[in-house]
Amino acid sequence: MSEIRSSVEKRRLRGVVVITLLSSLSFLYFGFISPGKNKTTFGFVLNNEWVLIKEWVIASATGVKIFSGISLVASVLAILAYRKRRQIVFPVGVATFGILMSFITWAASGKFIPLTGLLQGALLLAVPLIFGSMSGLICERSGVINIAIEGQLLASAFVSGVVASLTHKTIWGLIAAPIAGAAISFLLATFAIKFSVDQVILGFVLNVLVIGLTDFLYKKLLVPYQSTWNTAPTFGKIELPILSKIPVLGPIFFSQSIVVYLMFAIVATITFALFKTKWGLRTRAIGEHPTAADTVGIDVNKLRFKNVIIAGLIAGVGGAYYTVGSVGAFGKEMTAGAGFIALAALIFGKWSPIGAVFAALLFGFADNLQSTLTIIGVSIPSEFMLMVPYIATIIAVTGLVGRVRAPAADGVPYLRGGAH
Amino acid sequence: MRTSLAKFGQAIKLPGLSFALAFTLTGFTIAFSDAKVLSKIGSPLEFIKSAGATAGNAYLALFQGSIFDINLTKGHNFFQGFYPLSETIVIATPLILTGLSVALAFKSGLFNIGAQGQFIFGAIGASYVGFHFQLPIVIHVIAAALAGMALAAIWGGAVGLLKAKTGAHEVILTIMMNYIAGYFILWILKTSQFLRPGRIDPIAPEVNQSARLPLLAGANLRIHAGIFIALVAALFVWWLLTKTTIGYKFRAVGANGQAAKTAGISVPFVLTATMAICGALAGLGGAVQVLGSEHALNADIAGSFGFDAITVALLGRAQPLGTVFAALLFGALHAGGRTMQSNTGVPLDIVLVTQALIVLFIAAPTFVRFIFRLKKLNSSAGLTSKGWNG
Numbered sequence: 001m002s003e004i005r006s007s008v009e010k011r012r013l014r015g016v017v018v019i020t021l022l023s024s025l026s027f028l029y030f031g032f033i034s035p036g037k038n039k040t041t042f043g044f045v046l047n048n049e050w051v052l053i054k055e056w057v058i059a060s061a062t063g064v065k066i067f068s069g070i071s072l073v074a075s076v077l078a079i080l081a082y083r084k085r086r087q088i089v090f091p092v093g094v095a096t097f098g099i100l101m102s103f104i105t106w107a108a109s110g111k112f113i114p115l116t117g118l119l120q121g122a123l124l125l126a127v128p129l130i131f132g133s134m135s136g137l138i139c140e141r142s143g144v145i146n147i148a149i150e151g152q153l154l155a156s157a158f159v160s161g162v163v164a165s166l167t168h169k170t171i172w173g174l175i176a177a178p179i180a181g182a183a184i185s186f187l188l189a190t191f192a193i194k195f196s197v198d199q200v201i202l203g204f205v206l207n208v209l210v211i212g213l214t215d216f217l218y219k220k221l222l223v224p225y226q227s228t229w230n231t232a233p234t235f236g237k238i239e240l241p242i243l244s245k246i247p248v249l250g251p252i253f254f255s256q257s258i259v260v261y262l263m264f265a266i267v268a269t270i271t272f273a274l275f276k277t278k279w280g281l282r283t284r285a286i287g288e289h290p291t292a293a294d295t296v297g298i299d300v301n302k303l304r305f306k307n308v309i310i311a312g313l314i315a316g317v318g319g320a321y322y323t324v325g326s327v328g329a330f331g332k333e334m335t336a337g338a339g340f341i342a343l344a345a346l347i348f349g350k351w352s353p354i355g356a357v358f359a360a361l362l363f364g365f366a367d368n369l370q371s372t373l374t375i376i377g378v379s380i381p382s383e384f385m386l387m388v389p390y391i392a393t394i395i396a397v398t399g400l401v402g403r404v405r406a407p408a409a410d411g412v413p414y415l416r417g418g419a420h
Numbered sequence: 421m422r423t424s425l426a427k428f429g430q431a432i433k434l435p436g437l438s439f440a441l442a443f444t445l446t447g448f449t450i451a452f453s454d455a456k457v458l459s460k461i462g463s464p465l466e467f468i469k470s471a472g473a474t475a476g477n478a479y480l481a482l483f484q485g486s487i488f489d490i491n492l493t494k495g496h497n498f499f500q501g502f503y504p505l506s507e508t509i510v511i512a513t514p515l516i517l518t519g520l521s522v523a524l525a526f527k528s529g530l531f532n533i534g535a536q537g538q539f540i541f542g543a544i545g546a547s548y549v550g551f552h553f554q555l556p557i558v559i560h561v562i563a564a565a566l567a568g569m570a571l572a573a574i575w576g577g578a579v580g581l582l583k584a585k586t587g588a589h590e591v592i593l594t595i596m597m598n599y600i601a602g603y604f605i606l607w608i609l610k611t612s613q614f615l616r617p618g619r620i621d622p623i624a625p626e627v628n629q630s631a632r633l634p635l636l637a638g639a640n641l642r643i644h645a646g647i648f649i650a651l652v653a654a655l656f657v658w659w660l661l662t663k664t665t666i667g668y669k670f671r672a673v674g675a676n677g678q679a680a681k682t683a684g685i686s687v688p689f690v691l692t693a694t695m696a697i698c699g700a701l702a703g704l705g706g707a708v709q710v711l712g713s714e715h716a717l718n719a720d721i722a723g724s725f726g727f728d729a730i731t732v733a734l735l736g737r738a739q740p741l742g743t744v745f746a747a748l749l750f751g752a753l754h755a756g757g758r759t760m761q762s763n764t765g766v767p768l769d770i771v772l773v774t775q776a777l778i779v780l781f782i783a784a785p786t787f788v789r790f791i792f793r794l795k796k797l798n799s800s801a802g803l804t805s806k807g808w809n810g
Binding site for chain 2: 147191195196197198200201202204205206208209211212213215216217219220221337340343344347381383384386387390391393394397398
């Protein structure tokens with residue numbers, strides 16, 4: 001027990017040290033050693049929401065000193081909290097925010113940063129990641145490793161694009177997508193549960209299968225017969241009355257397509273169901289200790305099968321976001337590894353729904369910050385900006401999250417009698 | 421004699437049935453996605469005939485593109501007909517090396533998805549030494565290959581070290597590092613050190629003649645000495661795993677990390693060493709690709725060698741010899757796939773489907789048994805990786 005506690009303490013200490021160092025570095029480097037010479041403009045207005053502040057203009061160097069100052073203060077609070085053995089999550093979070101804002105203020109010296117647009121884009125980029133990580137969450141909480149998230153997303157993006165093109169109706173695309181996701185899940189569940197195939201290998205192979213199949217059909221059908229097979233219509237934005245008019249928050253959360261609202265609903269439902277319902281208790285039981293669950297009369301493999309299928313349905317909605325939810329036409333390998341990032345978000349978020357959502361939002365933000373800064377033209381090579389989300393993930397899984405613990409029976413096929 | 425034949429029959433039954441099943445399913449996919457075949461759906465006989473012809477032609481082209489093509493012998497000598505086989509081996513060479521990288525990691529209980537990134541760093545190192553320095557023949561090749569291997573070993577070893585020190589999972593680390601390596605090569609090709617003078621597209625200068633691997637069958641065939649390097653590497657991995665103490669430690673950690681730790685094996689050392697050697701192997705793959713067939717570093721140098729390596733290692737059951745055969749098979753599928761695409765219009769990507777199905781069926785002996793209603797099927801213990809907590 002003492003060893004576990006000391007390793008937790010070590011990690012907390014490492015977190016505090018890292019954040020203090022980064023805050024000081026940001027204060028010194030962005031504020032004094034290489035300060036921005038011009039003014040940075042933050043824009044807050046995106047659509048037709050009510051205007052509270054339109055723009056905020058500040059000299060880059062002054063802005064950096066303010067934001068880095070905030071993060072330095074937060075770092076000191078984190079040190080105090082650490083010494084008093086209190087929670088350090090909040091001050092560390094504030095410090096991280098300060099460092100990020102310092103960086104943006106510094107990098108965009110003399111430029112215009114559409115802050116609301118930046119956040120809205122971050123949410124949109126996170127949408128498929130969130131759906132994907134929810135799929136992984138439900139599988140892995142019930143003890144089945146799901147590396148096939150990429151395959152689920154890609155297959156359902158393909159099917160929803162094709163179905164919506166053939167029927168000329170977005171709604172049919174949205175209905176067909178979860179079925180495609182569930183089909184991949186069916187393969188995953190059958191081979192993992194019925195035939196006890198190693199789940200990591202299985203998931204990887206399913207991804208290759210889906211990539212191969214969609215690439216093949218894309219070249220064979222979607223390219224030559226584009227006008228009938230690959231011209232999916234897209235969902236329009238639904239602006240919620242009044243709510244969508246709230247400054248900053250309105251355009252981000254309440255002026256989105258139906259897929260995004262579905263995401264909010266699904267995340268809320270899963271969080272509630274997993275921790276407050278009989279289904280959730282049973283799901284967590286078969287993921288942590290299937291033998292015990294079996295003893296009290298839960299059919300472990302049946303529930304696992306069911307949950308893997310549900311996970312496929314959820315990932316399927318995420319896949320629909322790629323086609324009918326945003327651009328319409330299907331593109332070759334258009335998910336571009338989002339399934340793997342979703343997996344990283346799940347692990348980063350320690351297999352909790354809220355954790356995974358925040359991790360996915362962080363990835364979305366890093367990704368969108370990169371493209372925003374590239375578009376406004378900062379001096380950092382774009383390749384390095386593109387690396388940021390992945391470097392951030394590595395820092396997160398090595399430095400901040402540390403030793404994460406998956407559900408105890410994750411990836412272990414359940415055979416009655418304990419033989420595995 | 422009879423018993424050994426029967427044994428052999430048992431041993432190849434599972435792979436044989438898996439292959440048959442995979443190629444049958446692929447054939448159906450090819451036939452039923454063809455517009456000409458589908459147009460004949462009205463008359464069943466015509467439909468079956470046309471479907472058979474479509475799939476048959478595709479497989480014929482696959483063979484012509486991977487082993488031997490009689491058409492190529494016209495106007496040349498007979499050996500030119502083996503041009504496809506030479507292509508198969510050229511593609512298989514880096515695949516053997518990356519496949520070994522993944523296979524060795526499996527033996528230590530690690531899932532190395534990072535062969536792609538390691539390959540890239542191997543290619544970068546080999547390319548730089550290859551075009552930047554003037555060295556005597558032989559020494560230049562060795563120096564370039566070693567430079568690539570060293571870079572890749574550091575890149576791979578970092579994964580093992582990070583896993584050992586922080587507990588971060590290697591699957592996440594290697595996936596992220598693949599992306600980073602992918603962007604890194606895009607960047608480095610734009611730098612003045614690497615950009616070929618007079619070019620603006622991302623391509624490095626060609627490596628010097630002294631740094632190139634010799635061709636094995638004349639200037640008309642691309643087959644080069646890299647295949648021997650790959651085979652020696654396979655031998656090395658076999659020797660390392662079965663004949664050395666360090667290899668024993670690798671396997672002990674792979675079998676049961678906790679027990680290995682109790683027995684006094686330093687798990688952090690094993691993790692770092694394994695990943696460094698895996699990195700070096702995949703990096704050698706990148707080096708061989710640059711020094712043997714491409715000669716110049718470009719942004720797409722790694723292709724999908726690092727990802728195909730995983731299917732190769734899985735198909736080869738993580739055994740060195742199995743990996744060599746699996747790489748040759750996949751090399752053949754890729755080389756043949758190109759011919760199939762140009763001759764019959766069947767997209768190359770179908771090869772990925774075949775690969776995935778073969779590995780899936782091999783990994784699921786109980787499924788194959790179920791399909792063919794076999795009572796018993798000899799199969800080696802299933803290949804497993806460790807879950808997140810392993």
